[in-house]
Amino acid sequence: MASGGGIARARLAEERKSWRRSHPHGFVAKPATLPDGSVNLMVWNCIVPGKEGTDWEGGYFPLALNFDENYPIRAPVCKFPAGFFHVNVYNTGAVCLSILGDGWKPSITVRQILIGIQDLLDNPNPASPAQGSCYELLVKNLPEYNNSVRQQAKRYPLHV
16 A cells, blocks of 8 residues: 555544444444445544534534545545534535644644544534525524524434
8 A cells, every 4th residue: 555545544444433332422433435345434424413402412413524635634524414404504515614624733633623523513603604695694683593403403313
């Protein structure tokens, strides 16, 4: 294996083992399966549950983690489905979160990324808006923003 890709894949294989041994309740994180049935460690399909007691509760939100050969030096690209409603998620679905950008450290794990994203859902950062319409609702009409969040949670029920 190439040194960069070998390091990335070795780290992801370890993270997969660790996740399978122990992971937060309600979360899913697993590498994608290729057409030949083999595992693609560079793309993970995840589910981030809405936190209990929040407007996100009851939603199970699909998230893709796309790693490149420079992982863990470089953060993965994390994407919800296009059009996902959140102040810090671009229309493309890309998540805007400090630990995925300037705050990235190679010691950050998949577990920490997913928990950070779950926390971001109910604690948006209005100082770093990715969607203007969401931002406007958040700062000008919080009840309507929260209603939109609850509607989105209903669009992503648990699929087992």
